Amino acid sequence: MMTRYSFKTGECLRLDGIDYRISQVNSDILELTSFGDGSLSLRNVEDLLSQYANGQLMFVQPTKLDKEQVQAEDRAVVDRGLADFPEKIQRLALRKFKFLREICPDGRMSVPRALLSDLLRGVWDKLDPEIRGERPPCVASFYEWRRSWVWADFDVRALIDKWELRGKKPSLLPDKLVELIDEGIEKVYLTPQRESLREVRDWVQHEIEKENRRRAPEDALPRATGRMLRRAISRIDRFAILKTRYGERYAQGATRIYGKGPVCTRPLERVEVDHTPLDILVIDSSTGLLLGRPWITVMIDAYSRMIIGIHISFRKPSVRSVLRCLKHAILPKTYVKERFPNVSGEWAAYGLIDQLVCDNGLEFHAQDLEAACAELGIHVIYCPTRAPQMKGRIERVLKTLNYGLVHLQPGTTFAKYDKRHAYDSERTAVLTLKALEEIIHRWIVDVYSVTFHRGIQATPKQKWEEGVAKFPRRLPPSTDVVNVYLGNSAKRKLNKNGIEVHALQYASPALQELRRRRGDIEVTVRNDPDNLGSIFVFDEEAKQYIEAKCTLPEYADGITAEQHAWIRSKARKEYGVSPLPLALLAAKSALRDDTTRLIQECYPTKKRPKPGKPAIDDREALMQREEARQGQLPLEPEMEPGEASGMPDTSLNDEPDIPLFPVRRGTIPPSAARGFN
Structure with missing residues (x-):
């Protein structure tokens, strides 16, 4: 039975880390005297009970108040109880406690010593055979139990046999041997090389042999054993050992107790x-x-x-x-x-x-x-x-x-x-x-x-x-906001072909209106790498993003940036292994040879003369004749916009195609001219 306390005069308590003594009790009001500065304070019993229930107040014995003050977290300890001892020790302590409770429950002896022996036998007969032991205790033992119990304020732990203190008294090692063991542990064991105890023992034994050569045979040091080394190491702080052998980070992780993480009060908070x-x-x-x-x-x-x-x-x-x-x-x-x-x-x-x-x-x-x-x-x-x-x-x-x-x-x-x-x-x-x-x-x-x-x-x-x-979930205004803010961001040039991203052309009426107002400018572009079908272009004047569609929607819609890069890489590899590159090189070489031959045939010995300029009227007639001849040449077959020619469709609002070759002024159809407005 542990010590019992109450709010009465003379009791000592610890409140919020400060020690007090109850100096006076007036109904439900207690007068507390501080042990630190002697100040007086009045406290209500109900408030003290509430603080006791919350763990802010604890009773202490006066003998413990003389010890050095420690931190508040170190004071929050509880001594071990009877259940923490081996079962046999518990049984013997309970045997003593039952005899004391039957004969002197309040600590006072009410029977003479001459009758105590018969009373002990009577109690022994009534006890459970598993607890009472082989025979009743003697009178001297009972009086010794009673004295320890009363002096401990009727704490049952005072009746526990001190079996844990039994054993042979360890023999003291010579001071020089202790010094060599400590030196060996420091030089060999507590190093980043993490050598074993066997290496420590060998080092210590070598030093012992050297020391014994200078000593008389009767003063020779004994051999170092593994038990000696383990006992010496057990006295060193475990954190210090781990820090020296494995580093501070490992030592902190090996000795740390991980508590509960940050507490959250709603979904998506963390x-x-x-x-x-x-x-x-x-x-x-x-x-x-x-x-x-x-x-x-x-x-x-x-x-x-x-x-x-x-x-x-x-x-x-x-x-x-x-x-x-x-x-x-x-x-x-x-x-x-x-x-x-x-x-x-x-x-x-x-x-x-x-x-x-x-x-x-x-x-x-x-x-x-x-x-x-x-x-x-x-x-x-x-x-x-x-x-x-x-x-x-x-x-x-x-x-x-x-x-x-x-x-x-x-x-x-x-x-x-x-x-x-x-x-x-x-x-x-x-x-x-x-x-x-x-x-x-x-x-x-x-x-x-x-x-x-x-x-x-x-x-x-x-x-x-x-x-x-x-706490209802919150969403952005639209998925476009997510696609814009979580997409790739880059700087691109806005020109007559729109905007090029990932070797794809993008255009839209809003983008054409931006170019009409600002001209060829550099703009901020965001695109969703999971869908190259469209991009978002930042309009600095309107302070918002405008959308532009790919000119090859049947290809770009739903395709990712990684898939598009792989397709382009695959196309380059297939082109490289095909005969087309060789034919291209041969054609370019043959064209260069023919040009050189014509120059040598026409002007073999002197430089090519500077061509003259025709009259103004003749010049216009010559231009008209060359343009007529150019129109008769079978240049390329006509293709639909977006076909395999590789040229993107730059038409907007179903306008007629604008010729890709230079056209003289006055030859553009009126309907095509509207495409530049």
Whole structure:
């Protein structure tokens, strides 16, 4: 039974780190005297009880008030109880306690010493055989129990046998041997080389041999043993050992206790993002060739643990991966049922984010990401360097994704190479990128979001729905805003051909109106890398973006920047291996040879004379004749706008085509002339 306290005169208590003594009790008002400065204060009993229940007040024994003051967090300790001792010690202490409670419950002896022996036997007969022991205790032992119990304010722990202090007294080592052991630990063990205890023992033993040569045989030092070394090392602080051998960062991680992360009060208040390579090999859908391991970028809501955005790609993490994942997180996932009909649930996680938590990767420090988040009102938070625990939720879900889903699929590479054993990842790989995306979508919607999460004591879907019921999700004015702010930004020249981006031409009536007002200027262009069908051009006068469509909509609509780059690269490679480049070089060489021959035949010995100028009337007649001849030449077959000629369609509003070759003034049809207005 531990010590009991009450609000009475003379009791000592500790309130908010300050020690007091109750000097006077007047009904429900207590007069407290501070041990520090002797000041007096009046406190209400109800207020003190409330502070006691909140852990701000604790009773202390007067003997402990003389010790050196310690910090408040160090004072909040509780001594070990009876249950913390071995079962046999508990049983013996309870045996003593039962004898004392039966004979002298208040500590006062009410029977004479001569009758105590018979009374002890009577109590012994009534006790449980498992507790009472083989025979009743003697009178002397009982009096000793009673004295310890009363002096400890009837605390049952005073009856515990001090068995933990038993044992042979350790023999003291010679001072010189202790000095050599400490020196060996410091020079050999506490080093970045991390040498073993065996090396320490060998070093110490060598020093002992050298020392014994100078000593008499009867004063020789004993051999150093591993037990001596381990006992000496146990006296050193563990953090100091880890810091010296492995570095301060490792020591902090090995000795740190990770508490609960930042508390969130609503969905999308704090979203964590990170990348990881998926532990699986993906094949090409048409050829069946191995394409490698894809990367995935994931965003998770810290409030509900709901995954709100993903992006899967074969390219390593970049700012484009983050922006695409952010776009996926903001916009509603209405495509799921259409693209993946096997997904039975709904992915209802979307909306603007308040805080985006990321690490210090280069892609997260990119200017495009910071500018896009600033325009959307998203605050980017960077965790300290090498501190993944600051965004532990995303680290945990990425591990769950790999271990709980990807490692169960054919073609998995597992987390480490040595975990594969005889499993052939390349031979068993059968999943395409589209199939992998469908599996991940099904896992997120139908498995992860409806699985009980012990961190939030609910499923992520339930927690999300509870949060959005109180705090509705917020969306941008339109998807164009997301496409503009989260797209690629660049400077381009506006000219008569419109604007060229990714070797594609873009034009629109609004863009033509901008050129009519401003002329050929440099403008800011934003485009969605997931859809090259249109771009957005910033009009500095109107302070807004205008849209321009690609002149090849049948090609550009829905195509990504990566797909377009691959198509162009493939076209260049196919052209390079075809006979066309060789024929082009031969034609250019033959044309140069013919030109040189004509010059030599006409003017073999002197320079070509300067041509004369005809009269004004004759000059106009000659021009008319040359233009008539030019019109009779079969230059090129007529093509529809946008065909394989490679020339983009620059016509707007169904106007007639403008000739691509120079035309003299007065020869342009009136309908075509309107195209320049």
